[in-house]
Amino acid sequence: MAETLKARIAEEAKALGFDDVRFASADAVDGAGEGLEGFLAEGRHGDMGWLASTADRRKAPRSLWPKAKSVIVLGLNYGRAGDPLAILKQRSRGAISVYAQTADYHDVIKPKLKALAARVQKFAGGEVKVFVDTAPVMEKPLAARAGLGWQGKHTNLVSREFGSWLFIGSIFTDIEIEPDEPEQDHCGACRRCLDVCPTSAFTAPYRLDARACISYLTIEHKGHIAERFRGKMGNRIYGCDDCLAMCPWNKFAQVARETKLSLRAESDNPTLAELLVLDDAAFRARFRGTAVKRTGRDRFLRNVLIAAGNSGDETLLPLIEERLYDSSPLVRAMAVWALSRLAPDRFRALRSTRAAGEADPDVRGEWLAAAA
Structure with missing residues (x-):
């Protein structure tokens, strides 16, 4: 039985x-x-x-x-x-x-x-x-x-x-x-x-x-x-x-x-290029019904920017620079890191003004740490 x-x-x-x-x-x-x-x-x-x-x-x-x-x-x-x-x-x-x-x-x-x-x-x-x-x-x-x-x-x-x-x-x-x-x-x-x-x-x-x-x-x-x-x-x-x-x-x-x-x-x-432009609504639409959506747009963009910094692909630079002005400190911080990896000269050119105007201590810390 x-x-x-x-x-x-x-x-x-x-x-x-x-x-x-x-x-x-x-x-x-x-x-x-x-x-x-x-x-x-x-x-x-x-x-x-x-x-x-x-x-x-x-x-x-x-x-x-x-x-x-x-x-x-x-x-x-x-x-x-x-x-x-x-x-x-x-x-x-x-x-x-x-x-x-x-x-x-x-x-x-x-x-x-x-x-x-x-x-x-x-x-x-x-x-x-x-x-x-x-x-x-x-x-x-x-x-x-x-x-x-x-x-x-x-x-x-x-x-x-x-x-x-x-x-x-x-x-x-x-x-x-x-x-x-x-x-x-x-x-x-x-x-x-x-x-x-x-x-x-x-x-x-x-x-x-x-x-x-x-x-x-x-x-x-x-x-x-x-x-x-x-x-x-x-x-x-x-x-x-x-x-x-x-x-x-x-x-x-x-x-x-x-x-x-x-x-x-x-x-x-x-592609990283299509992901770097996602706002919250676009992120939710893109990953609707998948496990990715549960992470949230900001954490996901944090990861995408790290990948961009590791990519060696300089065509991503304009998209990375856009994320320097993102509303999320989590995203802005990794945009700083990605920029420093892909374009050190451009990073140095922006560092003083962007670091001085950055209100979030973690993002400002990324500007200073990458400069060290």
Whole structure:
């Protein structure tokens, strides 16, 4: 009977477009709580205060919902054809992480989770709750426990069937379902994901310092990006796929079946020139329905200007100079830095008048620091 229920759930999940489905007990995930405590205690979460504020609820599924007995863990493949790192050589274009180039995955996966939960409740009874990564669920340790994959040395989930390209969702239920066996760690001696990191954000295998991670810096970090990271960012303007793309298990990866996760031409690594002119309304229109929109125009333009400063493309100078007068100090500061990188003589010509007239201390500091 138990296997029949699991088979039925798996069949329904595949029919809804999920690529993998596994099952776990709602008991605490071994070691996950302690790992989270260490991560937070050392401040490696940076600006992500929501991780600290929800830490107690994250430590175990039952902390989030005491009635939970089992968790259905779903994987949705978002793999792409071709080399996702090839864009890094096109310095006048902005590199957007693969997962954010298409429809926001929250909008894709959550309706599927709700539909599956309704079907499970209809034929198996009980109560259900659905979660994506906006909820305080430690989804990667939970997925590893369920056998969906294992957490690689880059701390992300790795699947033997889909490599590093799986979105994860979960359905909690008060029904008892026989759990699957956890997947073994198959990383071995490989450290490609660690060695490729541009900013050396991995302090050890399985240990990430988010404060040095380009994905964190370009997406979660709200303030100015430290100068020591800017040159290493290259043209990465939203996220970073380097550690994911280097995993050897990607040789088994497949192209996504879900049409909403198929590449859309209008968000496929656009030119820096077309991004530098975006005001708030144009930014919202351009990235409507994608994960990029959630970062906001000012933080995004901050990233674009860093990429412009790294591009070596002097045709961008007029657009960079326009951003010196932007209403956002975050944007103005990085326009100063980009100008100093691309056109030192022009920078020196503007420095004294612009620095003297700049009211924001951080922007003024950029004028003075770049002059040093």
